[in-house]
Amino acid sequence: MTNLFSVLALVLVSLTTMLIAFYGLRLSRTTSDFYVASRTVRPWWNASAIGGEYLSAASFLGVAGLIVLSGQSGLWFPIGYTAGYLMLLLFVAAPLRRSQAYTIPDFAQIRFEDSIMLRKITTYLVVIICWLYIVPQMHGAALTLSIATGLPGWIGPLIVAAVVCLTVVSGGMRSVTFVQAFQYWFKLAALVIPTLFVLFQVLPEYSVPERAAAVAGQLKSISSMSLYETISIILALLFGTLGLPHVLVRFYTNPTGHAARTTTAIVLCLLSVFYLLPTTLGVLGILYTKDLSASNADATILLLPHSVFDGVLADLLTAVVVGGAFAAFLSTTSGLAVSLAGALSQEFFNGTVRGFRISTVLATAIPVVVALLTSSLALAGAIGNVFAFTASTICPLLLLGIWWRSLTARGAIAGMLAGAASCGLALLGSSMMPNNDSFWVLMLRQPAAWSVPLAFVVMILVSKKSPRKIPTNVDLVMALLHVPERSYK
């Protein structure tokens, strides 16, 4: 069945996104405008934009899907996504803003002037992470399109890539900030509306005590994850958020370190409010959506309206969800495309505006191809793996780089390579293993609990072995990172 409303919602979201982007175009003129909106974005705008950018396919569709599949354990994912922001606030927000870097490779270079090697390795890791993160967005787009509209799935990734290319190429970061601030509130609304409709429809049923008592049984019937898995996921999400390239690029648009902290605190509130909705919808999905399996659990929110309502109302509510879902794919992908294009163009095109545009096309085209050639895992699980990877690579570089003056470039390189190799190989290996729950398979499937400490230990030990390599300007850089700005009273 082709749902006309859903197609309309999709077109509307894409058009609005592009219109706001073109409005931003008039404001951006210099390279600095393109990259970081000239650092003049207010905390509320910036917080909405961060929320808009961060809430990806995994949050919008994946959280409810995971709650349907793994019950109570699925609730740890949104907690981790939010608590990760607290970690970012504690360790990274203000110093990173003061570092005056555009991208993570820039930070590596500011901290270790002499090491071209470190900068290159960081760039390649950022590129890998961005691509790994975009692919699930494309899978989400394909799933949404095929389930909600009946059109062939491959059109979804193409639409997302085209709109993202146009928005990013035309306006750069300035327009991306506007687009994403808008998209946070749009995504929130797109979940609030169906949640309220469904709740008002079904709540009267539970005035019957027997019906109400049955809920607990249904919720508890789903098997939950083991303690090791839970802890590993918590660690991956907490430390992985620190290293997400598209999230970090947002901090450069705050005027001061103090403003960066205010922004992050607002983000914590926005995320907490948002995640109540996919959680509620996940619970409703367990109770009402029939025939969900591992292959279509991510579509829970898309299928829920039709399980509760009939006819036009169900079509309309589905259309609202489709609009929100596409807003999620578009915002996250454009954020990733900006930081990916920033890294690529600085590395290969000397950071010109033209290079930035070429890089944007490269940044979105390659994940589309990968997404069309591979099949979708559980969205939130796939994103969880990316978090584990960033937690084992970029996160130790940032944490030790910001807080430990004895870190050396050699140590940073060794630690990141150790983390990347161990985490990457474990994830690859687990995808080839039979899907049983023996402890060793779990260790490979959720590597963060051991690969993150490993990366930190290697980084510290190798740095200790090369004390003469501590940069001579380390005191100046540390002062730059931590001393509050003059303008701040």
Add this chain to the structure above:
Amino acid sequence: MSEPLGRFAQQRPQRVRVQAPQDASLDIPATRPEQSAENFYVRQLISSQLRLAVAVAAGLLIMLVGISAILVFWPVVSQIMLFNIPLPWWILGVGIYPLIIIAGLLYNRAATRNERRYRSISR
């Protein structure tokens, strides 16, 4: 020359030979005294900010890991019902978020206080 013996021997400092550096590039530190005082204050600022951040992060980690352990080793909690939904669902789905926000706000206040203290003693 006789071997030094007795308890004074341990107290006598090691003999150090003083000589001019072998290469010509004598490394005289360029820092003026006020600069090294500044450095000292910056290091104090960094370590007080780090202590604060680690304390909050440790609290968060202990809370999250603690809750997940309690749910595994003490499943009785799941028998408690609130509006017909098991208590763990309320804790994980709703209860933790306000704690995260409060931790963030408290941290912001303390970090700003540290910076203000630094501003008042440096300069």
